[in-house]
Amino acid sequence: MDTRLTRTLASATFVLAVLGGLAFVGTAVTHLLDDGAVCVRTGFWANASLDGLPLGGGVEASSSTARLCQAAPSAGQRAADLGAGLPWLLFGSLALLLFSRLLKAVLLLGPFTDAAARRLRVLGWFVALGTPLTGLVAGWSQSWLVGSMAPLAGSGPTVSGPLGLVLAGLAAVVMGSIMREGVRMREDLEGTI
Amino acid sequence: MPEEEPHAIRIHLDRLLAERGMTLTELAAQVGITVVNLSVLKNGRAKAIRFSTLSKICDALQCQPGDLISHDPAGPS
Numbered sequence: 001m002d003t004r005l006t007r008t009l010a011s012a013t014f015v016l017a018v019l020g021g022l023a024f025v026g027t028a029v030t031h032l033l034d035d036g037a038v039c040v041r042t043g044f045w046a047n048a049s050l051d052g053l054p055l056g057g058g059v060e061a062s063s064s065t066a067r068l069c070q071a072a073p074s075a076g077q078r079a080a081d082l083g084a085g086l087p088w089l090l091f092g093s094l095a096l097l098l099f100s101r102l103l104k105a106v107l108l109l110g111p112f113t114d115a116a117a118r119r120l121r122v123l124g125w126f127v128a129l130g131t132p133l134t135g136l137v138a139g140w141s142q143s144w145l146v147g148s149m150a151p152l153a154g155s156g157p158t159v160s161g162p163l164g165l166v167l168a169g170l171a172a173v174v175m176g177s178i179m180r181e182g183v184r185m186r187e188d189l190e191g192t193i
Numbered sequence: 194m195p196e197e198e199p200h201a202i203r204i205h206l207d208r209l210l211a212e213r214g215m216t217l218t219e220l221a222a223q224v225g226i227t228v229v230n231l232s233v234l235k236n237g238r239a240k241a242i243r244f245s246t247l248s249k250i251c252d253a254l255q256c257q258p259g260d261l262i263s264h265d266p267a268g269p270s
Binding site: 188191192 | 226230231233234238239240241242243246
């Protein structure tokens, strides 16, 4: 095993996790202290026809996402603005932190050990369960914010983000469980003459 | 090595080697396993022994498995 690469990766992921955490705190503070407009994107008017544009013959224009901005937003809108972006930042920082802990366990104790298998399962469950939860918080916040600016669009529970991460998380859980069984089998064999 | 489960099996390799005037190293060479593994067996830290290994040990020491291994009714040490 290339320990130098693993050590570099462990340090890099830890640094990224710390930077992500600092970005989370910094973003939260700056957003709370900011008294500017709050903006959000929505696809509610996607494919709405755009008439009056100077287009050539036979050309139709339709919109994709619309950007809504609220000057002098309410406290609720500021909170929803935070809720739309911050959860993913926190999720990413914690995931990187768990990954760096996994790599440290691999460096200190070896890859096929109880500790490494356990930390891989923890990371997997965190990603598998955290992704839809984070997506729900971020999506619902964004949906509420859109609804507060454009009541016609309405708001409701929405899950946003890369939900494919759930499969990645479950794969990590399965791999961790396989590794745990492998560790048990190796421990049994270690005392066999 | 992980913590071992207590058991009541006794290994009499020391006695058999002394009776035959053989060293652990010589036995390891004849049986074809390492001295370290044979030490694990001698010191009662083995969890299991393959039949093939047991056969080779018995061939080398000219003994029966019951000469090498016994069960101690007094229980785990």
